[in-house]
Amino acid sequence: MLMQTSWTGLGTSIASLMFLWTMIRKYLPRQFDLYISTYTHKIFSYFYPYIEITFQEYSGNRFSHSKAYTTIKSYLSAATSERARKLKADVGKDSSNLVVTMDDHEQVTEEFKGVKLWWSSNKKTPRTQTISFYPAQDEHRYFTLTFHHRDRRLVMDCYLAHVMEEGKAIAVRNRQRKLYTNNRSKNWSGYKKNEWSYVVFEHPATFERLAMDPEKKEEIIDDLEAFKNGKDYYEKIGKAWKRGYLLYGPPGTGKSTMISAMANFLDYDVYDLELTAVKDNTELKKLFIETSNKSIIVVEDIDCSLDLSGKREKEEKPKEEEEEEKKKHPPGAKKEEHDSKVTLSGLLNFIDGLWSACGGERLIIFTTNHVEKLDPALIRRGRMDKHIELSYCTFEGFKVFAKNYLDLESHPLFERIRLMMEITKILPADVAEKLMPKSFKGKRNAESCLEDLIQFLQEAKAKEEEAIQLELKSKEEIKSKENGSVEITPIENGCANREVK
Ligand SMILES: Nc1ncnc2c1ncn2[C@@H]1O[C@H](COP(=O)(O)OP(=O)(O)OP(=O)(O)O)[C@@H](O)[C@H]1O
Numbered sequence: 001m002l003m004q005t006s007w008t009g010l011g012t013s014i015a016s017l018m019f020l021w022t023m024i025r026k027y028l029p030r031q032f033d034l035y036i037s038t039y040t041h042k043i044f045s046y047f048y049p050y051i052e053i054t055f056q057e058y059s060g061n062r063f064s065h066s067k068a069y070t071t072i073k074s075y076l077s078a079a080t081s082e083r084a085r086k087l088k089a090d091v092g093k094d095s096s097n098l099v100v101t102m103d104d105h106e107q108v109t110e111e112f113k114g115v116k117l118w119w120s121s122n123k124k125t126p127r128t129q130t131i132s133f134y135p136a137q138d139e140h141r142y143f144t145l146t147f148h149h150r151d152r153r154l155v156m157d158c159y160l161a162h163v164m165e166e167g168k169a170i171a172v173r174n175r176q177r178k179l180y181t182n183n184r185s186k187n188w189s190g191y192k193k194n195e196w197s198y199v200v201f202e203h204p205a206t207f208e209r210l211a212m213d214p215e216k217k218e219e220i221i222d223d224l225e226a227f228k229n230g231k232d233y234y235e236k237i238g239k240a241w242k243r244g245y246l247l248y249g250p251p252g253t254g255k256s257t258m259i260s261a262m263a264n265f266l267d268y269d270v271y272d273l274e275l276t277a278v279k280d281n282t283e284l285k286k287l288f289i290e291t292s293n294k295s296i297i298v299v300e301d302i303d304c305s306l307d308l309s310g311k312r313e314k315e316e317k318p319k320e321e322e323e324e325e326k327k328k329h330p331p332g333a334k335k336e337e338h339d340s341k342v343t344l345s346g347l348l349n350f351i352d353g354l355w356s357a358c359g360g361e362r363l364i365i366f367t368t369n370h371v372e373k374l375d376p377a378l379i380r381r382g383r384m385d386k387h388i389e390l391s392y393c394t395f396e397g398f399k400v401f402a403k404n405y406l407d408l409e410s411h412p413l414f415e416r417i418r419l420m421m422e423i424t425k426i427l428p429a430d431v432a433e434k435l436m437p438k439s440f441k442g443k444r445n446a447e448s449c450l451e452d453l454i455q456f457l458q459e460a461k462a463k464e465e466e467a468i469q470l471e472l473k474s475k476e477e478i479k480s481k482e483n484g485s486v487e488i489t490p491i492e493n494g495c496a497n498r499e500v501k
Contacts, residue, residue: 049149057141068164072143074174075167076119079108112159118146172267177201180271182278182287194283196290201270203260209404210254210261211397211428212390220258221265223386227363228266234360241360244351246379248371249390252429255367258390259298262363269295275305281346288350293361302366303373344375351383392425401428405435406446413450420457424464430456 179201234241
């Protein structure tokens with residue numbers, strides 16, 4: 001009984017004290033309140049001198065991931081993978097491509113400028129049952145960073161910035177790049193929409209493996225490097241952060257390969273724009289707006305994509321062509337659905353109109369096999385800032401192929417190939433095809449590849465000479481027809497002589 005009275009008394013006195021404490025804090029001036037809370041905190045931190053910061057998976061609503069969480073996740077995955085790599089290396093297994101993520105409730109200990117910090121990955125499952133229109137969110141993940149109270153300045157001023165910077169760089173490195181293409185698809189109401197769809201982009205092309213003049217290659221690499229790091233510069237000069245490239249040359253000279261090498265070099269996504277599938281300029285604009293930053297937008301074979309000759313040339317169209325066009329599309333007839341109405345001016349707007357300035361860091365690349373067919377307005381400098389000609393293979397280019405395909409830096413047959421390449425045109429695609437080993441069994445095979453190439457060069461030379469002879473002959477024929485003289489065969493010659501007699 002006595003015991004019960006004393007417990008009740010103790011409870012009442014604690015409750016009264018707490019009430020009094022709350023009242024005092026409520027009516028105390030602000031500075032005293034702050035003073036008290038600082039001291040309370042100091043007393044608590046004496047018993048638990050660690051600070052914990054949490055980073056939640058979702059920011060605000062459940063559908064948008066918090067950027068900080070995602071960045072920290074990349075950072076910690078790299079740290080965990082590194083640890084796992086070291087462990088594996090100790091055991092002696094190959095571990096170069098290992099990527100490991102942190103397990104729930106796993107801890108990672110880090111050292112930064114001599115200070116120890118602890119990261120842990122946690123998960124919370126909500127206990128309350130809520131009725132919601134959206135699917136239930138089962139788990140709520142977060143990272144907790146724990147550090148000693150005395151290190152809070154270093155953590156706040158340096159460490160967190162370091163984590164964010166590293167995390168972002170790691171995320172960019174680990175990002176799977178995408179190759180997009182546009183296609184028309186019907187939605188549930190039957191309305192045809194033009195949308196981007198993608199596959200993972202995994203082309204192994206690099207500038208190192210690209211066969212072309214080394215100086216030209218260096219120049220392109222420098223240009224891309226300057227573009228990639230040019231954010232401030234573009235801002236300073238008041239220009240949208242984008243650049244146009246025109247790649248031209250015969251088929252099989254490496255235009256597509258160069259685009260892949262550029263994408264790999266810059267770490268950009270690729271948007272392969274199929275212009276013939278775009279209905280009109282509005283659709284083109286919409287597609288453009290949907291492209292992301294850090295991307296290359298490619299229009300391959302631009303001369304074949306659409307009639308982009310513009311108004312000026314349309315007026316000059318020969319009559320026969322117009323007739324043919326009319327036959328294809330008689331005035332009353334319904335045009336085929338895929339017929340595109342994208343115009344030259346629409347395309348120019350796409351390249352450098354007002355809309356092209358939304359977002360940034362975009363390369364626009366056109367490729368063509370017939371540069372002479374393009375409207376000068378489309379490719380003038382400022383729109384297509386850099387014109388790159390890809391042409392027949394040079395000896396320097398061949399050496400890149402030999403190193404790449406056959407692992408050869410020199411060979412007695414090289415000199416013969418060099419001399420032949422000086423007088424014979426050969427496409428890089430043909431060199432690539434000839435040097436592709438027929439089986440993967442050493443040097444002997446490499447030599448037979450070189451011999452194959454020599455034979456191909458000899459045949460190409462013979463064909464070239466034959467073509468020149470034919471051309472000369474036809475030119476002579478035309479000339480003689482123009483002069484009104486008939487070609488005289490020996491017998492005719494004889495007859496003619498007789499007639500004269
Ligand atoms: N300069 C080059 N460097 C390395 N490989 C090349 C080069 N040119 C061509 N190739 C090889 O030839 C093949 C065809 O090249 P690619 O498709 O890039 O040529 P292209 O100029 O885009 O042709 P097209 O105009 O017909 O599209 C590629 O798979 C590549 O292996």
